[in-house]
Amino acid sequence: MRDKIIRNIFILSLSISLTAIQGCDKKSTPSEEKSVPHEGRYGIYALNLSTQDVSLIYGSEFEIYTSALRPNSRGDTLVFAQKIDCTNDTCVEICAVAVGGGGFRRITTNNFWDLYPVWSPDGSRIAFLSRRDADLDIYVMSADGSGVTKLYDSGDNDADIDWRDNAIVFTTGCRIWKVNSEGANPTGLTNPPKVCQWGNANLPFGDYDPRFSYDGSKIVFERLVDDASQHGNYDLYLINTDGSGETRLTNTGYSQGLASWSHSGDKIIFTVSAINNAGKYRLYMINADGTNNRDITPTYFPAAFLCHSAIFSQDDAKVYFIGEWWQ
Numbered sequence: 001m002r003d004k005i006i007r008n009i010f011i012l013s014l015s016i017s018l019t020a021i022q023g024c025d026k027k028s029t030p031s032e033e034k035s036v037p038h039e040g041r042y043g044i045y046a047l048n049l050s051t052q053d054v055s056l057i058y059g060s061e062f063e064i065y066t067s068a069l070r071p072n073s074r075g076d077t078l079v080f081a082q083k084i085d086c087t088n089d090t091c092v093e094i095c096a097v098a099v100g101g102g103g104f105r106r107i108t109t110n111n112f113w114d115l116y117p118v119w120s121p122d123g124s125r126i127a128f129l130s131r132r133d134a135d136l137d138i139y140v141m142s143a144d145g146s147g148v149t150k151l152y153d154s155g156d157n158d159a160d161i162d163w164r165d166n167a168i169v170f171t172t173g174c175r176i177w178k179v180n181s182e183g184a185n186p187t188g189l190t191n192p193p194k195v196c197q198w199g200n201a202n203l204p205f206g207d208y209d210p211r212f213s214y215d216g217s218k219i220v221f222e223r224l225v226d227d228a229s230q231h232g233n234y235d236l237y238l239i240n241t242d243g244s245g246e247t248r249l250t251n252t253g254y255s256q257g258l259a260s261w262s263h264s265g266d267k268i269i270f271t272v273s274a275i276n277n278a279g280k281y282r283l284y285m286i287n288a289d290g291t292n293n294r295d296i297t298p299t300y301f302p303a304a305f306l307c308h309s310a311i312f313s314q315d316d317a318k319v320y321f322i323g324e325w326w327q
Contacts, residue, residue, distance in 0.1 A: 064081070213261045
């Protein structure tokens, strides 16, 4: 059961049935001739927000399922987790690829479950999650995969990490926590209602997937606010990095999350995986003040193409995201 909880934190509502999934379900007009490149069931894509053109950065038949794609400080490299050579959790490894395509490299090679990589602020190290003992803990390593060290272990599964300045935020015990970059001074930042109580949703009530703004002043996360849907009804919230000033950003109750900030700090992109019991897996964007919440998924994306885990490019002109072709 604990493994199921952690797995569902990364991609909301993967249990949606094939008949329920509508994916990117808008119809394109006859005048549109754009198409989505397809090479393998899974891919890392770049969407130009101005032209709506999409390009394939990296494609694979093996599952790419982490929500932690992050460019380094120069904005030229993405890190991600991928199953390699088999379908077991122990085959999930940390990898990297250039944002323009090419330069694929496998960073970890072991028999552990490694996932959710994020860059250090200077791009020299990578923090990630790994189950090398009884549960998932936070580890760090050099960008080339050397010098792996356990950074923090809460005593339970740790998840959903992000790194900014001298702080790492993460989820444990259905709450948002923070430690410094040396793994010390753990501090709880949120205390949601009915914390860790199980209902009818895919996760217990609580807060998940914290992401720093690029200036390090705020954190966005999703909170399970209702369990009317089996996929969970989540809304986005903001807090200051000391846990103060909690603000509700959305009030839709969609199954939504995996939010990420623009570098300018005025926009947030996130995934809507379901609305009520209808599967979506579409990309949404909202202003940081909660206005102009909209679906930005191009209309020509086919219904069988599921989109999630988006982040902005260094100049905010593109978003990188994971696409899956539903088979």
